[in-house]
Amino acid sequence: MLDKNSDTPRRLTALDDLITYRLARLQARLNAHAVGLLRQHSDLSLTQWRLLTSLRELGTSNLAELVRELQFDKAQLSRGIKGMSAAGLVEQSADEADSRKQVIRLTPKGIEEHERLTPVMRGRQTMIMAHLDDLDRIRFFEAIDAIHLALDEAEEGSSKP
Amino acid sequence: MLDKNSDTPRRLTALDDLITYRLARLQARLNAHAVGLLRQHSDLSLTQWRLLTSLRELGTSNLAELVRELQFDKAQLSRGIKGMSAAGLVEQSADEADSRKQVIRLTPKGIEEHERLTPVMRGRQTMIMAHLDDLDRIRFFEAIDAIHLALDEAEEGSSKP
DNA sequence: ACAATTTTGTTGACATGTCAACAAAATCTG
């Protein structure tokens, strides 16, 4: 989303949209950084990396559960899994009990891939977070939660009275 | 990017990608909220709203300057301006001194649009930020800056040694 | 038991974000 160079971001005083704007820029950079790392070490998209991680934790899952878990769009996850399936990282099989569902699980190759990438991604996370001390980190996440709350209220106010 | 419903986001313990992931979710919601508000009150995209705001501040500008100002992709801004031009919100004219440049300025209609939307958008911003007290807010922005710094260092480390 | 509703997953369409190629003009450099 953003342009890398630029010595001076300059003013931007009246952006009546500041948090969203600031977060958009930060998020775009974090994203680009993660995607770059992933591309450098694998063929996974960021979404696929997250699916890999979630599947590693869950052991076995299905799309709907992954949607709930990651809170991503189901179309996006469906396509993400499709790609991983084609790459042999996951296998999809029918659920005996409920034939709408599919059982998704990592293949050994998928597990290996996850183990290979984990140190890289964890290192990145650590590197970034090292710039905040423990208290800052906690407060940062609290602030994120607070903004989520604000949005919850805003949506409640407009949609369901 | 995300799905609205969902009572329980649940675990997500091992996401070796936590900040990026958390910010992605927050950002998607903030974005959707802003876009919704804008759609409800105008025909502007979020990018166009930001262009409108920047142009209001700058008075007169050109694409390259807007790119520097907002740090957005120039393709995106080029298309954003094109749309606003078609809608009669800005006018583009040739720069006398440098004929690569174009002079971009708001039309009276553009100014009016900005004034009409400002209270709405500012209200939204205020509403969200009301959930953080002054100190939290300051620390939140500081944390954002700190993470930007971390990324600066990371990029420096990899690209230009 | 069966009609209405909900859940699951796929798909197509479209909006947005990103990257690279490009043309035209300006600027830099020997």
Place this chain on the structure above:
DNA sequence: CAGATTTTGTTGACATGTCAACAAAATTGT
């Protein structure tokens, strides 16, 4: 001043995110 480089802006291609329609299966309510 001529050739190389940089700046400005547009465009096409492609990745990603979002929304809505849909079919098939399960669940609910009477």
